[in-house]
Amino acid sequence: MCPKSGYSGVNNTSNPTIAFVSAPSGKPYVEYGGTNRARVYCPQIVTDTYLQSGAVVTSPGLQQYVFDCPRGDGGHRQGSSISRYISLPKGLVDSQAGILIAWPYFNGVKVESPSPTAQYDFARCECLAEGSIYSEKYQRCFIKNTKFPPIVLGFFNGVWNTEKQAEDGLNALKSVVGSTHGDRPIRYEKFYNQTGRSTGNTEAQDIAETFIQRSTELDGVLADRWEHYWEMLSGRHRLAGSFTERLVSGLHDGGEAFSQLIDSIASSMLAGFVKGLASLLSNPPTAVDMADHLSRLQAIADEGSDFVLVAHSQGNLFVNLAYDGLKKSHPATLQAVVHVAPASPTVRGMHVLSDLDAVINGLRNFGSWTVQAINLWLPFNKADASGHTLVGTYLNGQTLASTTPNGPPDTTPRAHVKGLIVNALNQVLAP
Amino acid sequence: MHARVASATVVVAVVLAACGGHSSDSGVAPPASQGPGATGTGTSTGSDTGTGTPTLRERIAALERSGAYPTLDRSTDIAGPDTNSNGVRDDIEAWIQTQPLNDAQKKALMQDARATQRTLLVDLNDKAALQKAGEGFGASFNCGMMQFPEYSDFSKFAGKIEAMTANTRQRAERYMRYNAARSGSSTRSPDGDTCEP
Numbered sequence: 001m002c003p004k005s006g007y008s009g010v011n012n013t014s015n016p017t018i019a020f021v022s023a024p025s026g027k028p029y030v031e032y033g034g035t036n037r038a039r040v041y042c043p044q045i046v047t048d049t050y051l052q053s054g055a056v057v058t059s060p061g062l063q064q065y066v067f068d069c070p071r072g073d074g075g076h077r078q079g080s081s082i083s084r085y086i087s088l089p090k091g092l093v094d095s096q097a098g099i100l101i102a103w104p105y106f107n108g109v110k111v112e113s114p115s116p117t118a119q120y121d122f123a124r125c126e127c128l129a130e131g132s133i134y135s136e137k138y139q140r141c142f143i144k145n146t147k148f149p150p151i152v153l154g155f156f157n158g159v160w161n162t163e164k165q166a167e168d169g170l171n172a173l174k175s176v177v178g179s180t181h182g183d184r185p186i187r188y189e190k191f192y193n194q195t196g197r198s199t200g201n202t203e204a205q206d207i208a209e210t211f212i213q214r215s216t217e218l219d220g221v222l223a224d225r226w227e228h229y230w231e232m233l234s235g236r237h238r239l240a241g242s243f244t245e246r247l248v249s250g251l252h253d254g255g256e257a258f259s260q261l262i263d264s265i266a267s268s269m270l271a272g273f274v275k276g277l278a279s280l281l282s283n284p285p286t287a288v289d290m291a292d293h294l295s296r297l298q299a300i301a302d303e304g305s306d307f308v309l310v311a312h313s314q315g316n317l318f319v320n321l322a323y324d325g326l327k328k329s330h331p332a333t334l335q336a337v338v339h340v341a342p343a344s345p346t347v348r349g350m351h352v353l354s355d356l357d358a359v360i361n362g363l364r365n366f367g368s369w370t371v372q373a374i375n376l377w378l379p380f381n382k383a384d385a386s387g388h389t390l391v392g393t394y395l396n397g398q399t400l401a402s403t404t405p406n407g408p409p410d411t412t413p414r415a416h417v418k419g420l421i422v423n424a425l426n427q428v429l430a431p
Numbered sequence: 432m433h434a435r436v437a438s439a440t441v442v443v444a445v446v447l448a449a450c451g452g453h454s455s456d457s458g459v460a461p462p463a464s465q466g467p468g469a470t471g472t473g474t475s476t477g478s479d480t481g482t483g484t485p486t487l488r489e490r491i492a493a494l495e496r497s498g499a500y501p502t503l504d505r506s507t508d509i510a511g512p513d514t515n516s517n518g519v520r521d522d523i524e525a526w527i528q529t530q531p532l533n534d535a536q537k538k539a540l541m542q543d544a545r546a547t548q549r550t551l552l553v554d555l556n557d558k559a560a561l562q563k564a565g566e567g568f569g570a571s572f573n574c575g576m577m578q579f580p581e582y583s584d585f586s587k588f589a590g591k592i593e594a595m596t597a598n599t600r601q602r603a604e605r606y607m608r609y610n611a612a613r614s615g616s617s618t619r620s621p622d623g624d625t626c627e628p
Contacts, residue, residue: 117560163610163613172583174576175582190618193615204610224505224599225598243595391586
């Protein structure tokens, strides 16, 4: 007979690895414990041993997770509950998956969903078909309404990006990674920082000042043509079809001097980026500078989400602080970091740095800052002469790149960065 | 490694200095033309040397008259002319309309232009308004992603709109102050259809 509820009193000695709970309410006690995990309680134990490891039992069309509670010693003892995290199979839907539960010694079930965005509910428990080796002892409870909170991909922008350029970087990442990973939705959020200093944007003003000073040359033709400044700031001034390129090609014979002025200013701005980054490294951002961002990360973590944090250039200084701060306040929250062109001496995850990145590699010469090792080799690309921008260089899907020095091309920067992010997502999904 | 990086940096600088006077083509298909394809050097309208050789300024002006380079508003007014009060500066709207895109894509660019223009006019002391301005970018980029099959195409247009919007010293300075005011903010990328009607 298959009891629907209550303590059956069956001595489960024939199959000691299968055990668990079917309560009067028919629902087992499962609590959402984190990414793709549930915590299963044995409300009443008869021994002090911990739950033994579970095993996935599959049959055609079904995924089941079977887990153990300690086998009884013939007696019953009211005691404190013990629990263990189990990993539930992904993509669980009603009637396709369930937790095989046996009741011999234990009763008392409860479904808890402490996270508002994570719900495990067992829709029904049913007796197994007669004749099954389990039918005398077990019920199968099916999971329903499984809902996982999204993984949040947080982006920390690079050197002197405008907010719009940071938004561009975020969406470029979104176009590479997509909006889901397996069955987990990915949500995107940008954590914008322009200066990192509460004292002001001295470095950004310096970059603009470079343009202002140089724009007086050639009869001041650039003095009121700031569209070229923004193109140089984003590294797009030499992109085919840019305003700068259209002007240069349209001027023909008269364009040589103008073209040289543009390149000279771009070079000066590049030097300014390196100088400014070195200045930032000398006076790195502190937790105070990160307070608002950390608060936001903590609020998201409270909703149950885990994180993949992607940082570019100076953003790596901030992502390190974010990672450390969140780890301290929310140690159970899972995070993985991907560092793109990191300016920071230390990292918290995998990184990518191109040999042609004139900004980060320039730091080696400017005060001998310790930077991460080069691990991606690229051919020169006129469209982004700095070799540093996120969209122009590190998410470029057309340039062939090599992951070994002097090696044959075996990837593109875009594919390589995507690989790092996918690894980070997998790390968060399967800790 | 140190010497190699140093020499690589020098190589980059040399290449940068050498670049010039050539149409670039980095392998990326150039976006749509911004006007009639005339690329003449312009007509001589007099010169400061008295020799009849047009100055660089005159040549640039001629390019703009020919349509080979867009004529942008460069008035000292931060907002610039917006005759139909649709939140997009007239010259930028005119440029968008000349792009060989479908109506939905042009609307997406108009939305992005509106969001960008808003950043020049928002009250920098109003945190809620600043956040709303930032969220405008999220909405416009999400819309752009929906309307353009290749995100990189929308990205290039969005970059040009930014460049055109903050195209004078006054506007650039105002734009820099906006970005400084947004430092420390966080903004979630929206889901669903965020294209304006």
